[in-house]
Amino acid sequence: MAKELLGKVLVRRIRKELAEELFGIKKDLILAGIITETEAYFGEDDPASVLATRGRKFGRLMHEEPGITFIYMVHANWLLNIVAHPAGEAGAVLIRSIKPISGVAYMKRLRGTNNDKNLTNGPGKLTKALYITKELNGIPVYRKDRLWICDGPAPERIYTSRRIGVRRDLNRDLRFYILI
DNA sequence: AGGAAGATCTACT
DNA sequence: GTAGATCTTCCTA
Numbered sequence: 031m032a033k034e035l036l037g038k039v040l041v042r043r044i045r046k047e048l049a050e051e052l053f054g055i056k057k058d059l060i061l062a063g064i065i066t067e068t069e070a071y072f073g074e075d076d077p078a079s080v081l082a083t084r085g086r087k088f089g090r091l092m093h094e095e096p097g098i099t100f101i102y103m104v105h106a107n108w109l110l111n112i113v114a115h116p117a118g119e120a121g122a123v124l125i126r127s128i129k130p131i132s133g134v135a136y137m138k139r140l141r142g143t144n145n146d147k148n149l150t151n152g153p154g155k156l157t158k159a160l161y162i163t164k165e166l167n168g169i170p171v172y173r174k175d176r177l178w179i180c181d182g183p184a185p186e187r188i189y190t191s192r193r194i195g196v197r198r199d200l201n202r203d204l205r206f207y208i209l210i
Numbered sequence: 211a212g213g214a215a216g217a218t219c220t221a222c223t
Numbered sequence: 224g225t226a227g228a229t230c231t232t233c234c235t236a
Contacts, residue, residue, distance in 0.1 A: 069217070078217065088232080105218040106229030124217060154218050164231090196217055 031096075031114035032070040032123045036208050039182040040065055040128055042160040043175070044136075052161065053136065061136055061160050063128030063150055064182050067207040069193050071111070073120030077198035091168055093120040099177065101167045107154025108163050112171055112179070126153045126194070129210060185210075 044052070044059040053059075071079045073092065080089075091100045092113060100111040100122045115121030128150045130137055137149055137159035150156040157163070162177065171179045190203035 071217070080216075102217090103231045104216045106231080107218050108231095109217060111217090126217090148219095152218070193217070 031112070032068040032204070032206050033188055035065050035068050035112065035123055035125070035179070036188060036206060037182045037185040038065050038179050039063070039131070040125065040156075040160070040177075040179055041174075042162065042177050044161060045176070048161075053139065059133060059136060061130075061133035063130045063132075063156070063160075064210065065125060065127075065179075066129050066210060067125075067127035067151075067205070069124040069126055069206070070114075070204040071122050071124060072200075073115065076200060078193060078196040078200065079120075088164070088167065092122050094168070097172055098168050098170050099166055101157075101162065101164050103164070105154070108157040109153045110157050110162050124153060125156065126205070127151045127207070128156050130159070183210075 040063055042061040044061065046057050049055045049057060049059045073079060088100070088102045091098065094113060096114050098113050100113050101108055110125045111122035112125070113122050130150055138144055140161055141149060141155065141159050143149065148155065150159045166177050169175065169177060171177065185208040187208070189207050191205045192203060193199050193205050
């Protein structure tokens, strides 16, 4: 699933009420980007998936139906995951990076930067650029509402590596990325 | 009520 | 390359 999501388009619709509050603009806004980096997290057997264990409030979502969002806070950053696992198990895919394709000017305002290169190239950066918070937890990403994923260009080549920044990783490449 | 942890980011060298 | 800021959730008392 982590590999499948590469090249797909992550779309965020900011409804006019929120758009007015954030930007003083009274119309719906569309922000979007191509997913370029993901990581896979398993359930209880994955030492990096601390959130899947001990019945944590938000970690519980990792056990629920595949295709919904799973959003939580780490180090003052909201991180966006898509729940994905076989029936009866737990797991999620962390979205680590996107390449902006629509609404770049608004993303810059939300991030407080003019730098194109560092706008959405990190899990905490992209949630800030798209105004993704726990408010969007548990919503299906196959419905066009406030946050969804649709088809994009099929990647030519997928690269892999170990997961970034985890204290105890599995002995296996679970980070996937494309170069575009 | 208080403290620790954490799948991060920024600014600095 | 790394120190320090950051903030929500969960654990303990």
